Amino acid sequence: MVESLAATSLLGHRPICGGSLAKDGSNKRKSSSNCRFLITEFSGKRVVLSPPLPRLKVDRVAISSVKALAMELTKEVHSYKEDKIPRNWDYDIDTGVDAKPGLWPPENKADNPSLQNPLLRQEMMGCGWLGAIFEWEGVLIEDNHDLEKQAWLALSQEEGKSPPPAFTLRRIEGMKNEQAISEVLCWSRDPAQLRRMAARKEEIFQALQGGIYRLRAGSKEFVNVLMHYKIPMALVSTRPRKTLENAIGTIGIGEYFNVIVAAEDVHRGKPDPEMFVYAAQLLKFIPERCIVFGNSNQTVEAAHDAKMKCVAVASKHPVYELAAADLVVRRLDELTVVDLKNLADIESSEFGTLEPELELEEEDDPSSSTFTAVDDNFW
Numbered sequence: 001m002v003e004s005l006a007a008t009s010l011l012g013h014r015p016i017c018g019g020s021l022a023k024d025g026s027n028k029r030k031s032s033s034n035c036r037f038l039i040t041e042f043s044g045k046r047v048v049l050s051p052p053l054p055r056l057k058v059d060r061v062a063i064s065s066v067k068a069l070a071m072e073l074t075k076e077v078h079s080y081k082e083d084k085i086p087r088n089w090d091y092d093i094d095t096g097v098d099a100k101p102g103l104w105p106p107e108n109k110a111d112n113p114s115l116q117n118p119l120l121r122q123e124m125m126g127c128g129w130l131g132a133i134f135e136w137e138g139v140l141i142e143d144n145h146d147l148e149k150q151a152w153l154a155l156s157q158e159e160g161k162s163p164p165p166a167f168t169l170r171r172i173e174g175m176k177n178e179q180a181i182s183e184v185l186c187w188s189r190d191p192a193q194l195r196r197m198a199a200r201k202e203e204i205f206q207a208l209q210g211g212i213y214r215l216r217a218g219s220k221e222f223v224n225v226l227m228h229y230k231i232p233m234a235l236v237s238t239r240p241r242k243t244l245e246n247a248i249g250t251i252g253i254g255e256y257f258n259v260i261v262a263a264e265d266v267h268r269g270k271p272d273p274e275m276f277v278y279a280a281q282l283l284k285f286i287p288e289r290c291i292v293f294g295n296s297n298q299t300v301e302a303a304h305d306a307k308m309k310c311v312a313v314a315s316k317h318p319v320y321e322l323a324a325a326d327l328v329v330r331r332l333d334e335l336t337v338v339d340l341k342n343l344a345d346i347e348s349s350e351f352g353t354l355e356p357e358l359e360l361e362e363e364d365d366p367s368s369s370t371f372t373a374v375d376d377n378f379w
Helices: 002-008 060-082 118-124 145-159 166-171 177-184 191-209 219-228 241-251 274-283 297-305 337-343
Strands: 039-043 046-050 131-135 233-236 259-261 290-294 309-313 327-329
Touching: 131 274, 145 166, 145 191, 177 191, 219 233, 233 274, 241 259, 259 274, 274 290, 274 297, 290 297, 297 309
Parallel strands: 131 233, 131 290, 233 259, 290 309, 309 327
Antiparallel strands: 039 046
């Protein structure tokens, strides 16, 4: 009897709102926040109805502390909007040496932990934590490989050397002129002769080209998008600085690039990653936060050696020959900023994982030996 009453003690009463039933005169139910159920207790075999519990008082101190925190965050937002974050961060140049080996992933230099508002920290890390490094020919402007070949053949004829075969010309693509002459063509080792022949080869190439540069389709639109999102950009090339500056001034894209790396700034060209590493240092970004845009497998190799991601533009080679790149496009305007953010993600298996690999040691257990005795008489 007691158990049956206990099961129906709560269900047998209607909720009371301020001493009255939950239905008002208009036959509409009131909200359950103002309703309370009668509490039943058992005392022996008698059922006792206790009065409803009093309503809890609101902690006004907690509400005031929450309001104070909200006002503080609001003031922080307004101060952040008034004082814009500068484009050029005063960070130390990355030397490539990890000060704390084993700490992975590297620190995100765009993050500012002093900001208490997580939304502001996320806004800072929107696009300011990655850099773009562009090659010149074949990526931003049209590349005429036949002119490069004709320049080398004309130089060999002037110097009385054997004309380089086609596979040798493919091998020296992307190299500095001095590097190609001394290491691949083996025409001279004298530094003075190397500088003279390299300058002469560049003169022949510029005479054949005639100072005419034509932007590739979609390249200027893509650079405009990156500039709109304030993504720092660098331009690298094995051409002399004077030639490069005159070319970008003629086209009208000189103000887009924060850094220009020319032949005079490095000792070696591709596939050595020196150009890209130096450009990342000038941009004040770690290599893992930089994306290289090129058009050859030498560029892909150099970028990956520098621990950078690479986007290959299929301007000279077909798409299937550039499969080693992280992303292959035919035009730069096929890319979006979201694609660049995904490529700049450093938590990938190519550059290591967060968990260290465990090495298992083999124990010598004579009881579990797999050697089997063989009877010589059997054979």
